[in-house]
Amino acid sequence: GARTHCDVEMTMDNITVMNGCSSVFCFLAYVIGDPGDHFLLPVPSYGMVADYMGGYMNLRMIPVELNDDDNMISMERLEQKYDEAVELGKTVRGLVLINPHNPTGAVFDKKQVLEVLKFASARNIHVVIDEIYFLSIFED
Numbered sequence: 001g002a003r004t005h006c007d008v009e010m011t012m013d014n015i016t017v018m019n020g021c022s023s024v025f026c027f028l029a030y031v032i033g034d035p036g037d038h039f040l041l042p043v044p045s046y047g048m049v050a051d052y053m054g055g056y057m058n059l060r061m062i063p064v065e066l067n068d069d070d071n072m073i074s075m076e077r078l079e080q081k082y083d084e085a086v087e088l089g090k091t092v093r094g095l096v097l098i099n100p101h102n103p104t105g106a107v108f109d110k111k112q113v114l115e116v117l118k119f120a121s122a123r124n125i126h127v128v129i130d131e132i133y134f135l136s137i138f139e140d
Helices: 022-030 048-057 074-085 110-123
Strands: 040-043 061-063 093-097 126-131
Touching: 022 126, 040 048, 040 074, 040 126, 048 061, 061 074, 061 110, 074 093, 074 110, 074 126, 110 126
Parallel strands: 040 061, 040 093, 093 126
Antiparallel strands: none
């Protein structure tokens, strides 16, 4: 099978085809979350993520501000937002990562994506990665 940039083998057994990101976000909200659960969401973000996941299953987003200087995810800030939510008794089911990021255009490299996956694995939460444009690379 083909391999992704994170060196994950892609086969027919681990691919689901749906008609657009809207359907995917709604479906994942239904499968992963329960009403009132929370997802970490780097912001600013594509506004429809919160609408689709929140509206369909009443999931709530916990905004995690990207770094001002480079639009990257601060792992320290991500951990802080997660810990604060858990201390308040919120059930954090996962994290949504859009790569390249919408609307900033920041591209999270393999190292950053793996850090996010390690963070999520250590907390037993899901990671929803929207990489619809990941092969859209343009030369300067």
